Amino acid sequence: MSKWESVKLGDVCTGITDGSHNPPEGIEFSEYLMLSSKNINNGSISFHEPRYLSEKDFIIEDKRTSINVGDVLLTIVGTIGRTAVVPDGIPRITLQRSVAVLKPSLDLLDSNFLMYTLMSIAPQLIRSSRGVAQKGIYLKQVRSFEIPLPPLETQKEIAKTLDTAAELLAMRKKQLAELDKLIKSIFYDMFGDPVLNEKGWEVAELSSLGDVSRGVSKHRPRNEPSLLGGTHPLIQTGDIAQADFIIREYKQTYSDIGLAQSRKWPVGTLCITIAANIAKTAILGFDACFPDSVVGFTSNERTNNIFVLYWFSFFQKIIEAQAPESAQKNINLKILNELNVIVPPTNLQNQFAAIVTQIEKQKALLQKAIDETQYLFDSLMSEYFE
Numbered sequence: 001m002s003k004w005e006s007v008k009l010g011d012v013c014t015g016i017t018d019g020s021h022n023p024p025e026g027i028e029f030s031e032y033l034m035l036s037s038k039n040i041n042n043g044s045i046s047f048h049e050p051r052y053l054s055e056k057d058f059i060i061e062d063k064r065t066s067i068n069v070g071d072v073l074l075t076i077v078g079t080i081g082r083t084a085v086v087p088d089g090i091p092r093i094t095l096q097r098s099v100a101v102l103k104p105s106l107d108l109l110d111s112n113f114l115m116y117t118l119m120s121i122a123p124q125l126i127r128s129s130r131g132v133a134q135k136g137i138y139l140k141q142v143r144s145f146e147i148p149l150p151p152l153e154t155q156k157e158i159a160k161t162l163d164t165a166a167e168l169l170a171m172r173k174k175q176l177a178e179l180d181k182l183i184k185s186i187f188y189d190m191f192g193d194p195v196l197n198e199k200g201w202e203v204a205e206l207s208s209l210g211d212v213s214r215g216v217s218k219h220r221p222r223n224e225p226s227l228l229g230g231t232h233p234l235i236q237t238g239d240i241a242q243a244d245f246i247i248r249e250y251k252q253t254y255s256d257i258g259l260a261q262s263r264k265w266p267v268g269t270l271c272i273t274i275a276a277n278i279a280k281t282a283i284l285g286f287d288a289c290f291p292d293s294v295v296g297f298t299s300n301e302r303t304n305n306i307f308v309l310y311w312f313s314f315f316q317k318i319i320e321a322q323a324p325e326s327a328q329k330n331i332n333l334k335i336l337n338e339l340n341v342i343v344p345p346t347n348l349q350n351q352f353a354a355i356v357t358q359i360e361k362q363k364a365l366l367q368k369a370i371d372e373t374q375y376l377f378d379s380l381m382s383e384y385f386e
Contacts, residue, residue, distance in 0.1 A: 003018045004150040010143030015103040018139055019065050019095025032058035033091050037075035037098035038094065040082045042119055043166055045073070045090065058094060059239070065101055067093050072102040074118055078135040079128050082123030098236070100142060105368040110152060112159035117147045120385035133369055156355035165377040172370045179363050183356055187310050190352055194314045194342050197259050201344045207337035210299040213331050214274075216263040222291065227356065230255030233288040234266065237273040242272045243282035245309070245360055245365075247271065247367040262289040270297040270305040272312065277318040283310045295336055302343055311341055 010016060019034070029325070032053040039046050052093060067086055075082040077098035086093075104114050120127075124145070129135040150158070191198035206212060219227055228234075232254040239250055254262060264287050265271075273280045275293035283305060300306050312319075319339075324332045 004148045006146040007149045008143065009145050009147060012147075012149065013102050013143075014104050014105050016100060016120070017065050017090065017136075017140055018100045019097050023099045026385060032095055033093045033139050035073075035081065035093055035099060036096040037077060039082050040073050040075050040099060041086055042082055043115070043170075045084050045086070047091075049346050051096075053094065054216045056367070063212065067095070067101060068103070070104070070106070071119065072104065072111055074100045074102060074142065076100045076125075076139075076142065077300050078134055080135060080137060081118070081125045082120040083115050083122075085115050098136075100139060102142075108149070108152065110155040110159055112145075113155035113165060116159060116162050116381065117385065120381055121145060121147065121183050127205060128249050139199050161323065162377070162384075165373065165380060166375040169370065169373045170375055171282035172373060176363060176366050176370065179359055179366070183310065183359055184313070186355055187314075188354065190348060191342065192345055194311055195318070199344075201342040203340045204298070204343050205337060206308075206339045206341050209303045209343070209344050210297055210305075212333065212337055215292045215294040215296065216261070217291040218261040219258075227254060227261070229253060230367050231257060232256075233286055234258070234262075235271060235284070235288045235290040235294065237276045237280070238295050239275035240271050240273050240282045245282060245356075246285045247282045248285045250286075250288065259289065261292075266297045266299075268305065270299075270309055271295070272297060272336065274332070276334060279312055279316045280329060281309045281316075283309060291355055293330075295333065303341070304346075304349055304353050307349040308341065310352075310356070314341075321379045 004177045032055060035045065036051070039048065039050065043075050067090075069086055069088050069090070071086045073084050073086065074093070075098060094323070102114065102118075104111055125137055125142075126135075128141055129137050138355075149155075158317065191201065195270050197203065229255050233250040234252040235247060235250055239247055243249075265284060265285050267286050268285045270296045271282055271284060271290065274295055275295065297305065297306060297308060319331065319335075
């Protein structure tokens with residue numbers, strides 16, 4: 001990009017302003033929306049948990065921060081550097097203090113090109129942030145940031161190429177989310193709502209359906225260097241929370257000394273978190289150790305680990321909400337052992353597990369395609385903006 005001149009954002013935008021300093025309260029619904037940084041994703045605007053304005057307040061705020069199609073939104077407080085272009089057909093909106101609106105001079109700067117440029121300088125924006133309780137950047141900083149300015153037609157060509165890659169990436173992520181929804185839908189169809197047990201299945205405590213054993217980490221301190229850095233995978237609660245069905249990666253390992261004070265669970269074990277991330281589940285893709293913040297479950301002939309994993313997916317938030325809270329939320333082994341699990345006929349459970357296994361294979365292929373598309377998008381961003 002060095003062959004193109006650099007210009008300050010303030011010189012190629014007709015206006016750069018932030019939103020209101022007074023978010024509204026007490027209005028449950030109206031046709032006027034106020035967006036915050038949580039509503040801005042890179043490349044899109046969501047209306048998850050929107051805040052509403054009265055017509056009177058909207059008119060007041062709209063005079064301060066008018067929003068038009070083609071404007072570019074940028075988060076400047078808290079989660080800094082997310083950006084999106086205001087699309088056609090959007091509801092009437094104004095912005096909280098955490099979001100700025102940039103109005104590009106359209107004879108100089110393409111809106112989508114500006115959005116991708118802001119994505120590329122997000123690390124710089126974050127590094128320049130200030131604040132203790134909550135990080136933020138000032139509008140004068142935004143105005144002073146320099147960006148490359150190729151000819152307008154070149155900007156549009158670059159934006160079009162990146163749009164194509166971004167749309168493909170979004171489509172594949174949506175397909176992946178749909179497969180997750182499909183599994184839950186199949187569970188509902190086969191077994192009904194497990195919370196209500198509307199099909200009247202037999203119910204049994206988890207401890208009667210298999211071996212429930214807490215992870216082992218006897219040595220104190222747990223981070224003693226001699227325990228770590230060997231060849232034995234060590235799974236933590238975060239690895240389980242971040243896994244999608246199968247745990248395929250690990251960040252830590254035990255040495256032989258570490259293994260001696262722990263225990264190794266075999267591939268296929270269902271891992272259940274009981275501290276920090278409560279009742280998150282995933283199945284081991286390899287033999288591994290884990291600490292006592294994780295429980296290993298191995299089913300007996302009455303059930304199977306895949307069925308129990310998806311049963312937990314319906315109850316996770318319920319169990320988490322009921323967990324005692326001290327320094328950090330946790331549940332004990334007694335609570336886990338006494339959880340009442342529906343027990344449909346094993347042939348139905350096994351049929352469900354077989355369907356899930358096939359869908360998970362499709363998900364793995366789709367995830368590979370997503371990774372490849374993300375790599376393509378990142379490569380294009382590097383080519384155009386680094």
